[in-house]
Amino acid sequence: MHLFYTPDIDPSYKQYILSEEESKHAIRVLRLETDSKVQLIDGRGGLYEALIADAHPKRTILNITSVVTGFDKRNHYLHIAVAPTKNIERLEWFLEKATEIGIDEISLLITQRSERKEARVDRLNKIITAAIKQSLKAYHPVLNEPLTLNQLLDKPFDGQKFIAHCEPGEKHELKDVLHLQNRSLILIGPEGDFSPAEIDRALQNGFKAITLGTSRLRTETAALEACFEVNFLNRV
């Protein structure tokens, strides 16, 4: 059954009209017809089933037949702030895999040693959207515009805060310190790591230093390792 991402729908809708682009895709490409069943996700937990009422190639009309709210709602909130990689494909892989495994929010972190200071968030969001459709998730992770470490540290975060780094110093393992079914924010630095000053500033802002194992991991691998660990520890 084909799945459409339609963020403008909500559970009050009895009918929905696909956009011109989605209508064309439904009727010309997928060759769906009147009475074909489709699914819709709204990115906020809603999973809808619908039947095609009018197979118009520019404005396909759907009758909503059922809606589930809070579909597969996650039992914890995970925000990863990661320094975007010089090679954008590596960041794209991370976004796709983190979305499959489970994540709520991603920030792109500009640090002292960041190799990349900007990123096309609209393009990166498409990767996430494709991943939620492919892995049947009704929640669309939020991807924030790039911000500096200082800007991130200035924003309040209600939950635990962690920074993963490779400098010497006391570090905890998530399995020992993570509060389960709770909210966490994890900072992942660039290939050259956070600077000692950046680490200090984070620690002074209530961040705990964590280790992600003994292997030397690339930025995007470290970010995914953090994502794995939080999801794994939160498995009921």
Add this chain to the structure above:
Amino acid sequence: MHLFYTPDIDPSYKQYILSEEESKHAIRVLRLETDSKVQLIDGRGGLYEALIADAHPKRTILNITSVVTGFDKRNHYLHIAVAPTKNIERLEWFLEKATEIGIDEISLLITQRSERKEARVDRLNKIITAAIKQSLKAYHPVLNEPLTLNQLLDKPFDGQKFIAHCEPGEKHELKDVLHLQNRSLILIGPEGDFSPAEIDRALQNGFKAITLGTSRLRTETAALEACFEVNFLNRV
């Protein structure tokens, strides 16, 4: 300090001559000179330090100054047999990330619903080699030529055997059944999953069915999730 992968060296060597290709890279590209320090890994646990004795661009001579054997030796043995993906980049991504996280052996599994029946193992091995150099690992994971599920089931494996699948049926979580600091083999099927007959055959051959969480994962993501779980559970 630059690192070379030189599988033909062993701890008895006092001197080593780089290949023509590596020599050219060392002297013409990296601009190393007499007395420059370099590191070598032999793929079997040996990490060597050396000094350039003769900076010849076609046959660079190194004096070995120290050798560590069993460098960062893993405390468990992990073999993942995964159906190669239609899009070969996804498989390449898995090989790189699994090598960073930790893996000993990978087999490419041809199953009933495999989208890809062959793969260039020599090219894929280069991905693994680059990953061990980048993440400073002295052990080179072994990548086997493609083989069918039946051929794999015919080979004895000394250790625990698991199959991850999405069909209904009793499944265990690795955290409940994995013997730590031991040997394990995990089968990961293609996008279309293993067939019921294949699952039966594996179960009859002593494989335990496992789940890798509730998310719908792509083949390469499932393979990496398995890799992550085994490494995480084996963390001392």
